[in-house]
Amino acid sequence: MKHLEDFLRGRIIGRLEWGRTQLEVSEELGIAQSVISRLWQRFQDDGTAIRSYSTGCPQVTTPNEDRYLAVTANRNRRSKASDLSRQLSSATGTAVSRQTVYRR
Numbered sequence: 001m002k003h004l005e006d007f008l009r010g011r012i013i014g015r016l017e018w019g020r021t022q023l024e025v026s027e028e029l030g031i032a033q034s035v036i037s038r039l040w041q042r043f044q045d046d047g048t049a050i051r052s053y054s055t056g057c058p059q060v061t062t063p064n065e066d067r068y069l070a071v072t073a074n075r076n077r078r079s080k081a082s083d084l085s086r087q088l089s090s091a092t093g094t095a096v097s098r099q100t101v102y103r104r
Contacts, residue, residue, distance in 0.1 A: 004031070009039060009049040016040050060096050061088075066104045068092070 004012075008029070015025045022040060026033040043049045061069070068091065069084055079087075081098040089095050 004035070004039070006050075012036060012039055013043050013049050016043075060100060061094060061104060065092055065094055069101060069104050 012025055012029065016022065022033055022036045026036050039049055065088060069088060072084055072087055073079060081101040085096055085098050085101045
């Protein structure tokens with residue numbers, strides 16, 4: 001999926017504010033009219049064209065902790081996720097469930 005850069009979003013909003021139609025802006029910039037429409041609607045609702053980045057819960061583990069889990073699991077392939085969870089907790093102080101370890 002391709003996301004519009006901030007500068008391009010500003011150009012689109014500027015042209016629409018100057019009275020250009022969504023179809024004209026779409027044809028000029030080579031962007032689908034539905035994308036222009038959604039951007040304009042969000043700008044009308046929120047007053048901003050900034051993209052919201054994340055949805056859902058933030059991850060509990062850091063990339064370094066994920067790497068630690070992978071290395072530990074590769075060293076001892078017979079270890080269970082619950083054992084790895086306890087090892088991570090004792091090594092870093094981050095308590096995670098066995099399901100989280102399994103997903104990592």
